[in-house]
Amino acid sequence: MTRKERQEARAERYRQFAENAEKRATAAFNASSAAVENIPLGQPILVGHHSEKAHRRALQRSNGAMMRSVHESEKAAYYRQKAEAVENNDNIYLGDDDAIERLEEKIAELTEKQERMKATNKIVRSKKRDEDKIAELIALGFSHKGAENVVVNGALFPAYMLTNNNARINAAKKQLAKAKSLATKEDREYEAGGLNIEECYSENRVRVYFPGKPDDEMRAKLKRNGFRWAPSMGCWQAYINRWTLDLIKDITKSNQ
Structure with a gap:
């Protein structure tokens, strides 16, 4: 599913x-x-x-x-x-089957928005006639009334909007790079320290199967590091990242 x-x-x-x-x-x-x-x-x-x-x-x-x-x-x-x-939750998760495609679309949309805001500011700041500015804004996708309002009021996209949108682009690019990296890795299952481990890169999950219920200290340690109990699977699981994989190495060594 x-x-x-x-x-x-x-x-x-x-x-x-x-x-x-x-x-x-x-x-x-x-x-x-x-x-x-x-x-x-x-x-x-x-x-x-x-x-x-x-x-x-x-x-x-x-x-x-x-x-x-x-x-x-x-x-x-x-x-x-x-x-x-x-x-209405349209968040993109690395475990989604279409994560790469949706992230690429998201980056394209944000990049187009960034260029549109920059082009708008450049037009408004130019010394061209108002009629020419309006025409150029319409070519960017503004309605005639919207373009007139922008020119008459000298409205500019504030710097913080450009900065925030650019940050979203960079964050999406990092997420895309990770999604592509995960897509190239094969899922693996192994036993270590008496525990069964699943590194499920296709779902961006790492899972730990204990032979019995972990003690209070171990459960607290798992929770502090992002693991949550999954009753339907009978395991503790978390997103795959450096910290969760390091914890796996730590607890398997301590069990040996």
């Missing part, structure tokens, strides 16, 4: 959680109404009357059910937000 497929499956699970919570909210709301359906609207508790205890119990059941309804409605909203967040 690809990361995209896992992402879609996770979003679907959240949507199902939301639907179930909405059903429980509806059921609780109906129970709240049913608890007081035989009590006339606005009827006060008749203190000392034989109906007092039953009236109070009915109100308690109604209030309790209404609180459950509110809680489940909030839970449904929470899971729907989680589903939307998962669906």
Whole structure:
């Protein structure tokens, strides 16, 4: 299963959680109404009357059910937000099957944006006639009204925007270089220090299989170095990098 497929499956699970919570909210709301359906609207508790205890119990059941309804409605909203967040997550991970292609596209888009901002500033700063500036900005992709506003106001892309965008380009290039490097390495499995190790470069993961549950000190050490327990696989895993691989060497030596 690809990361995209896992992402879609996770979003679907959240949507199902939301639907179930909405059903429980509806059921609780109906129970709240049913608890007081035989009590006339606005009827006060008749203190000392034989109906007092039953009236109070009915109100308690109604209030309790209404609180459950509110809680489940909030839970449904929470899971729907989680589903939307998962669906809208377009981050690029090195373990993605299309990581290299998407990173190359990202770099191209950011580079085009950088050149467009620089060209815009150059046009605005030039001593050409406003009409010529507007024409050149339109050629860059501005609407006529947008180009007029830029020229009339002398609007420039601030230096920090150019700096930040350039930093994003450099970061994406580094990520691309790593993705290409990982793509050339073969996955490997081996045993060391009584542990089974998987270096899964195709998924950018390193996994450690212990023969039993590690002690508190080892678990804390793993967590400090970016490892997390993966119940579905029965192992501790982390992203592959110099630090996680160094930790593997360290713990396998200490186990020998």
